[in-house]
Amino acid sequence: MLLTIRHTTTYRYDTPVSYALQKLRLRPASGPLQEVVTWDVEVSGGRIEAGYRDHYGNHVDLTSAAPGTQEMVISVAGQVETRGAAGILGEVYGRAPLWHFREPTPLTRPGQRIEALSEAVAGAAAPLEGLHALSARILGEVTYATDHTASETAAEEAVEIGHGVCQDHANIFVAAARLAGFPARYVSGYLMMNDRIDQDASHAWAEAHLDGLGWVGFDVSNGVSPDERYVRLAIGRDAHDAAPVSGLRMGAGDETLIVSLQVQQ
Numbered sequence: 001m002l003l004t005i006r007h008t009t010t011y012r013y014d015t016p017v018s019y020a021l022q023k024l025r026l027r028p029a030s031g032p033l034q035e036v037v038t039w040d041v042e043v044s045g046g047r048i049e050a051g052y053r054d055h056y057g058n059h060v061d062l063t064s065a066a067p068g069t070q071e072m073v074i075s076v077a078g079q080v081e082t083r084g085a086a087g088i089l090g091e092v093y094g095r096a097p098l099w100h101f102r103e104p105t106p107l108t109r110p111g112q113r114i115e116a117l118s119e120a121v122a123g124a125a126a127p128l129e130g131l132h133a134l135s136a137r138i139l140g141e142v143t144y145a146t147d148h149t150a151s152e153t154a155a156e157e158a159v160e161i162g163h164g165v166c167q168d169h170a171n172i173f174v175a176a177a178r179l180a181g182f183p184a185r186y187v188s189g190y191l192m193m194n195d196r197i198d199q200d201a202s203h204a205w206a207e208a209h210l211d212g213l214g215w216v217g218f219d220v221s222n223g224v225s226p227d228e229r230y231v232r233l234a235i236g237r238d239a240h241d242a243a244p245v246s247g248l249r250m251g252a253g254d255e256t257l258i259v260s261l262q263v264q265q
Contacts, residue, residue: 001084001228001265002037003192007076007202008260009245011045013069014253020046020065022247025188025234026076027059032083032090034231039078045069056241057094058234065249074245080231087225089207091214098209100237101183107238108175111156117141117172121180128216131177131208135218138172144221151239166204167239169220173206174238183209187217188242190231192263199261202233202244231263 007026030036041048046065054060065072104110110118120137124130141159148163155175158168170186177184184206191203205219205226217226236242249255 001082001192002079003082003190003229003231004079004262004264005077005190005231006260006262007190009074010258010260011065011072012256012258013071013249014255016068016070017065017072017249018067019250020072020247022046022063022065022072022074022245023243024061024063024074025058025242025244026061026074028078028080028189028231028233029057029059031232032092033085033226034083035081037079037081039080040076042075043072044075045072055095056235058236058242063247082228082231084228087217087227088213089215089217098183101185101209102178103237104175104178105238105240106154107171107240108155108178110175110179113159114156114172114175115179117159118176118179121177121182127182127210128213130180131182131210131216131218134176134180135173135220136223138169138176138220139223142168142172144169151243166219166221170204170206171238173208173218173220177206177208185215185235186238186242187232187235188239188244189233190261190263191219191222192229192265194229197262197264199263201259202261203230204239204242205230207235 049062051061120133121130142164145163155171158164174184207215207217234242
């Protein structure tokens with residue numbers, strides 16, 4: 001499936017910015033499930049200072065805001081040919097070893113609620129069946145809803161709140177799967193929705209590693225495994241590691257964030 005993507009992130013500042021640095025993970029890589037046909041990243045109100053591959057294999061662009069700017073716009077556009085494989089990425093490995101994806105992070109450190117969720121895996125007849133049961137149980141316990149959590153909300157806290165978005169669902173799955181004995185990681189990317197082109201944000205899901213299969217994806221928020229409608233951007237141990245855009249700013253005044261995203265065939 002050939003997907004066309006346009007993604008614009010606009011930062012507006014009440015007062016001129018003295019310094020701002022953004023870390024962009026907005027360049028998808030070709031792999032078993034996708035082939036990047038064209039892809040461009042442009043920055044207005046700033047510039048791309050450098051680019052590199054991090055220890056997860058993500059392409060990272062470091063961008064700086066022009067001194068005194070009050071608006072910085074990051075624009076992404078391109079086409080990606082995707083392939084469906086029932087969510088199975090396979091035995092694809094980078095520099096980060098499997099044990100690294102067993103380690104908890106501040107966002108994915110499990111508590112009693114995640115421990116209870118992880119029991120869904122042990123109660124299944126087979127590991128893959130158990131991970132699908134875990135995905136369904138998370139969605140049953142944490143209803144998809146916006147405005148209840150934030151980017152700093154930890155997985156255990158999101159379970160306690162009982163509502164969350166795809167970031168929360170992926171972090172919870174990662175934490176519970178690790179507790180059940182599986183290497184697990186967070187994936188950021190795009191999803192073509194069947195009922196709309198315009199979207200408010202990019203998407204996120206999780207992957208767990210199974211012997212004999214390799215990495216397998218689970219989109220908890222939609223109750224499915226990723227298919228040809230999905231485009232992978234970045235991976236990491238949690239949402240912070242794979243965030244499409246992250247950074248810091250120096251200067252007084254408030255910041256407004258506006259996101260425009262279109263994904264279509």
